[in-house]
Structure formats: C-alpha cells, structure tokens
Amino acid sequence: MTNRAGERFWLLTGGTLLVLVALVASGIDPYDRATWMLEVAPAVIALPILWLTRHRFPLTPIVYVGIFLHALVLIYGGAYTYARVPLGFEIQDWFDLARNPYDRIGHFFQGFVPALIAREILIRGAFVRGRWMRDFLVVCVVLAISASYELLEWAVAVFAADGAVAFLGTQGDPWDTQSDMFLALLGALAALVTLSRWQDRQIRQLTSVRGG
Numbered sequence: 001m002t003n004r005a006g007e008r009f010w011l012l013t014g015g016t017l018l019v020l021v022a023l024v025a026s027g028i029d030p031y032d033r034a035t036w037m038l039e040v041a042p043a044v045i046a047l048p049i050l051w052l053t054r055h056r057f058p059l060t061p062i063v064y065v066g067i068f069l070h071a072l073v074l075i076y077g078g079a080y081t082y083a084r085v086p087l088g089f090e091i092q093d094w095f096d097l098a099r100n101p102y103d104r105i106g107h108f109f110q111g112f113v114p115a116l117i118a119r120e121i122l123i124r125g126a127f128v129r130g131r132w133m134r135d136f137l138v139v140c141v142v143l144a145i146s147a148s149y150e151l152l153e154w155a156v157a158v159f160a161a162d163g164a165v166a167f168l169g170t171q172g173d174p175w176d177t178q179s180d181m182f183l184a185l186l187g188a189l190a191a192l193v194t195l196s197r198w199q200d201r202q203i204r205q206l207t208s209v210r211g212g
Helices: 003-027 033-052 061-080 086-094 102-124 131-168 176-211
Strands: none
Touching: 003 033, 003 061, 033 061, 061 102, 061 176, 086 102, 102 131, 102 176, 131 176
C-alpha cells in the first residue's frame, strides 16, 4: 500500500467511524423517528458505496472530506428536524432572520459536495472536453439532484400528508422549493470557484499513482 493509498484508507476509516458515531448518537432519541430515517438515508447509502469502490474508483481526499461533512450535516438535521436544529436558531438570532436557516445550509451542501463528485467523475472518465462544458454539466447534475430531492419531498407530502411537515421543513415559506434549488446552485458554483484547482492537483496525484 502506497503512502497516499494508506492516507486515503485512514481518511475513509476515520470518516466512516465519525459518521457512524454521529448516526448512533442522533438515532437514540430523535425528534421524529420517521423524519430521522429519511434525512440520514443518503449517509447510510453512501458509506457502503465508498467502501465498495475504494479500490476500483478511489476518490480524492477533498471529495471524501466533503462527503463526510455533508453526512454530518444531514445527521444533525435529522436528529432535530431541520426547522428545530439548535445551531440554526443561533444563526437566526445572530442575523435576525425570520426563520431557522439550517435547511439552507443543508441544501447548499447538496450542491457543493455533489458538484465535486460529478466533476471528479467527468474528469477521470474523460467524458467531456473543455472546462466550460464540464462545469456546465456539473451544474446540470447538481440541479437534477436537487430537483429529484424536491420531487421526493413532494411524494412524501402526498403520501404522508400532515406527517410530512417535519421532513419538508418549509416553515411556512411558499417559495421553499425554489429557494432550496437556488441554494444548491450556489453551492455548486462555490465548489467550482473555490476548489477546482485543489481538486485538479489531487486528481493528478491520484491518477499518477494508479497509473504507475
């Protein structure tokens, strides 16, 4: 095992343990059990995928860290429901906001992290040429994911009726769906602007080691 492969292994191991501990802690007495299960489901699904692909398609450290941070955001929100997260109330007081903004953080991450994942897949798979077209497709992927999640929320609302209120977390905002997708778009753009060069360096290091 090379040094870099060893670093990725320990990063994956440490991140997995951190997420599992957070899952257990949040699942002991969540505000609403059904909402908790829906909110943490992406993290639960992601962990085995990361381990199953660690040899065939290992990710760069920056993507692993992003995935684990996103998982923690989901788990924390699931424990309280997004409208009741204590950190959100703190932020609401700091900036004198009309609502708990924690769900905005979650949807920003919903754009930020998937943008890095999609970008890495497109680059390493050589699926598209040209930076601008690649960035455009990354944004399209993020918006598709965000739209799919909003459709999931709609489906839960249809089938669960009043029981879906905690999961939706709209807090009376009639434009919540549009705001959520806009935050995901901002997250994707922020990832592309701030981390593209860093990710490029890590991709070159990863592919050079695997190619050698």
